[in-house]
Amino acid sequence: MPDGSLTERDARRAVADAVPDQRVVSAERVDGGTNLLYRVETDASEYVVKFNTFVGREIAAAEVEAYRLLAESDVPVPRVVDDVHDPAEGSAYFVTTAVPGAPPTDVSPALAREMGRTLRGFSTVPGVDAIDGYGRLRRAPGATPPLVGSADTWRAYVEWAAEMLLSKPSDEVADLADPVRGVVDETLDAVPRRPDPAVVPDDYRPANLHVVDGEIAGVVDLERAARGDLRLALVKSGYLLTRVRPAGGGDRLRAALSEGFGSDVSDERRRCYRAVAVASEIRGFDIWWDDAADEAAATLRGIVDELRS
Known part of the structure; x- marks a missing residue:
């Protein structure tokens, strides 16, 4: 389940490290998942930080490589910006671009x-x-x-x-x-x-x-x-x-x-x-x-x- 020790500050720091030429403006937790996610806005773009708080590190590492593989396809997936899968301390995480839109409230x-x-x-x-x-x-x-x-x-x-x-x-x-x-x-x-x-x-x-x-x-x-x-x-x-x-x-x-x-x-x-x-x-x-x-x-x-x- 999501790790309560990780906060908005950690998400801001992750994006600041990933795109040091951009200024972090805001960060908001994304509810509904088993891992901990934050949506972070900078003065140039928007990103998502996914902290590996539920699945094993090997699953998260494979997910990153799957995104990279699909980046060359017609499937609209987010682009991986940074990947810290073996930190000295704390949870592994990766940063991607934020995709536009939102999940549908209904399916026709x-x-x-x-x-x-x-x-x-x-x-x-x-x-x-x-x-x-x-x-x-x-x-x-x-x-x-x-x-x-x-x-x-x-x-x-x-x-x-x-x-x-x-x-x-x-x-x-x-x-x-x-x-x-x-x-x-x-x-x-x-x-x-x-x-x-x-x-x-x-x-x-x-x-x-x-x-x-x-x-x-x-x-x-x-x-x-x-x-x-x-x-x-x-x-x-x-x-x-x-x-x-x-x-x-x-x-x-x-x-x-x-x-x-x-x-x-x-x-x-x-x-x-x-x-x-x-x-x-x-x-x-x-x-x-x-x-x-x-x-x-x-x-x-x-x-x-x-x-x-």
């Missing part, structure tokens, strides 16, 4: 299609072919680009990811872990071992997008990005849309997302990827739902029943 079918088109851009990132391995990206200083996958095959990574998520389920929905694990085991052969590689964002959802006049102007939060089959992100993003828009509305958004992406997913592979998305909710259920837990748990049980049928 038109925006869902735009989400699909933007997601497709992750499949054309220069340099991704040169990365060794599949799965979660890790910083590899001696490589070009300085990233490596965590697994030999994409299928092995998907199997590992599902088990990692289901190994520590939230108490209220812990009984769903074994049924979802069974779906993964049943459908895993439909997952390609070595697909055409793309950068696969782990948490591609409206809260991590910045929108200006209905168009996506920024994609943030590349923690735990992977190298592999981009359709995992498509299925997971569609699942998240159905969870925030129940009673059929989410299905229309999911269809629009796939339309914008430009292709669909075979049935068994979709089931496997959907099971992984459900596993994410089982792992983080308490954080996801908080006060709405009872209703969300009932809905999730219905989703798992449907997934198994």
